[in-house]
Amino acid sequence: MKKRILIIGAGPSGLAAAANILEMAANEVEVTIVHMGHHVGGKAASYVNAAGEHIEHGWHMVLGFYTRMRGLLARAGISFDRAFSSMRGQSHVYETWSKRLHTIDASGSKVAFAARFSQYDGLPFGDRANYSRVMADAFLFATSGANLLEHDDICFDAWAQERGLREHVTRYAIFRVLREGYFNFPERISAYHALQTLRLMSDTQKAEAFVCRGEWSETVWKPVAAYVERLGAKIIPYTMVTDFIYEGRRITGLRVSRPDPEGHHHGASSWPKGGIPREANSDHALSTFDSVISTIPVGVLCTLNQTDQAWWQSPFFARIKNLRSATTLAMRIITKEPVRQLMGPVFGMRAPLGIATDMTGHLTEKHGPGSVIDFCGQEAGFESWSDDAIVDFTLENYARTLGMKPIARADLSWLEFHRNASNHEQLLLCEPGVNVFRPGAKTPFHNLFFAGDWTRNDVDVVCMEGAIASADSASRAALAYLSQI
Ligand SMILES: Cc1cc2nc3c(=O)[nH]c(=O)nc-3n(C[C@H](O)[C@H](O)[C@H](O)COP(=O)(O)OP(=O)(O)OC[C@H]3O[C@@H](n4cnc5c(N)ncnc54)[C@H](O)[C@@H]3O)c2cc1C
Structure with a gap:
């Protein structure tokens, strides 16, 4: 009989873990992925929802050193050159002393x-x-x-x-x-x-930076998910794990909540701060597995097994509580008329949306005659600002940074703004001293393995490539465990 691996999460690390395992051992292992959203890709997903809104956690770039990610995409049949567009080695930094943009050009x-x-x-x-x-x-x-x-x-x-x-x-x-x-x-x-x-x-x-020519979900993550399904994986959405159930050093079950798919057309971004409320049926349990790979982000992990003092007082899990994550912000605007275009991201703008990238020339789909500009940043210090205040401040700031005439809301044909405040959306802060608290793939439970951008891996910086690298070690460790039982 085939051994069964349950992967929690369908972000870059969960999908990569499933692909690795099935590529290595499809004849011996069955893989099921459960994830709490309705879109695969986790924080790196972007898509247009039923209401026609563009949803994403923030603008994403792929760097030249992402060899594992490129390998995964190639195995899934995605042509990198068709899916991505180079920013030609350019980026820009706004310095307040000179009040102008300075270009770093290695093209x-x-x-x-x-x-x-x-x-x-x-x-x-x-x-x-x-x-x-x-x-x-x-x-x-x-x-x-x-x-x-x-x-x-x-x-x-x-x-x-x-x-x-x-x-x-x-x-x-x-x-x-x-x-x-x-x-x-x-x-x-x-x-x-x-x-x-x-x-x-x-x-x-x-160091070359690339951006996706379309929505990440359609261009990258759905094709990767289709690939792991072709390899034999089963992917189950709307399944939020709320607790690990265990006996001794073995995970025996997962308590899950099933958020109503109909109620969440707006995607994960519209769920409340602190995560999705536990539902009445949250004692529904999954136990059909021999081993579990969890790619749950650390902010969510810390909310699991809430009443289990032994779990959170154990040295392994107590250390994880030291990891802090940040609320990021994302905004996309489309202007009615073209505005000054720059190749590559602009850094150094005033917070909270301090990074801006003109995507107009990169996107395959045309958005009318205007410019498509993506902004991202961090919320810290701006929690009390209303969305409108942040949007207006950023529009004014961007126009000033690029030395162009002010952009008013009336000049926009599209505006999207998201605060990634829920714990499943937050991103690990790579602050000093953080690494000792990040676990690797192995946990105190023989059949539970961790992966995800926040775990230790050989890339180690928090990004999609790190998430995919972490999946390598977790999938190898899970297969080694299964070969022994
Ligand atoms: C604003 C922003 C900009 C970024 N820019 C870049 C960039 O330019 N380049 C780059 O490489 N990276 C970037 N990143 C980081 C990148 O998005 C992450 O590193 C990557 O998505 C991490 O992948 P992951 O699989 O570890 O976790 P995630 O992408 O968070 O996926 C986790 C999965 O677990 C699921 N899940 C969570 N909790 C539960 C639960 N309780 N039960 C069941 N399922 C659960 C989620 O639904 C999801 O499917 C950015 C992130 C943000 C927020």
Whole structure:
């Protein structure tokens, strides 16, 4: 009889785990995926819902070093070149001292990623040499084979200052780019995360950024899900796990709640802060498995087994409680008339929506004559602002940043704004000292394995590639366990 693996979650890590397992052992193993949403792709999904609204957690890019993700897409039959469009090595940073955008351009040249930073002209002349020397040192260190993990308990600002960066240089927007990229603004980012990013993006090819030419769900995640179904996986939506049931060191069941599909046409983004309310039928239990891979985001995991003190007081789970996640914000606008277009993301804009990307030239579907601009950022410090206040502030700020005439709401043909406040939408903060609390694939339960962008993996930075890397170790560990029972 085939062994049964239950995967919780149909985001990048859950889908990748299912693909790995079935590619390796379809004759010996049966895979079922349960997920609480109605769209596969987790936080990386984007789609147009029944009401015609564009739903997403935020603009996503794929970087050149995402080799596992590209491998998964290729196996699922997705042509990367058709699905993605390159931003041609360009990004832009707004510096308040110069009140203008400065472009980092590595297009066409085979330069090291750090060289992009050291060629940056957005600093006053007197700080440029200091900044570029420290960034070059950081890059050399990151790619030297040194154990970067040893630098997790210090923030990147302090790490750089220890190596001679002048304190005030940390306040320039260019220095905040890595922090913003991981949604750690306004908080500090661990030096490990910043250095690991420099290592992963060590040359122009690995640092090249791509965007999806259409909705992520249609273009990427649904075809990946169809692939794992062809391999034999069963995918069950609207199944939210609320508790693990266990005996000794074995998970024997999962308590689940079944949110009503009809009631959630607006997708996960419209569920209330704190997650979906537990429903009357939440004692419905699943127990038809030999092993479980959980890709539940840490914010949700911490709400499971609420009344089980032994669970949360055990050293393994107590440590997980130290992990904090952030509420991100996402906004898309479509203007009636074209506005100034830039290739590549703009960083350094004023919070809360500090990153903007003009998607007009990248999307296959035409959105009329205007421009399509995606914004994302973090909510911290702006919790009390109304959606309208954030939208108006951002429109004004974007126009000022790009030096163009003000954008009014009347100039827009489309506006979407989302706060990703529910715990299943939040993203792990890569703050200093965080890594010791992140678990790997193995747990104290012999048949329970963890995966997801927040778990330890060999990419380790919080992104789709990290989620997919984590699925490699979890699927190998689950198969090894099953081969022994
Ligand atoms: C605003 C924003 C921008 C981002 N930009 C980028 C980017 O540019 N590049 C990049 O690589 N990454 C980006 N990311 C990160 C990326 O989205 C995540 O790293 C990735 O989606 C993590 O995949 P995952 O499978 O680990 O988790 P998730 O995508 O969160 O998937 C988790 C799955 O578990 C399900 N689930 C959750 N709780 C339960 C439960 N209790 N029971 C059952 N199912 C459950 C969910 O429905 C989902 O299917 C961004 C994230 C955000 C929020």
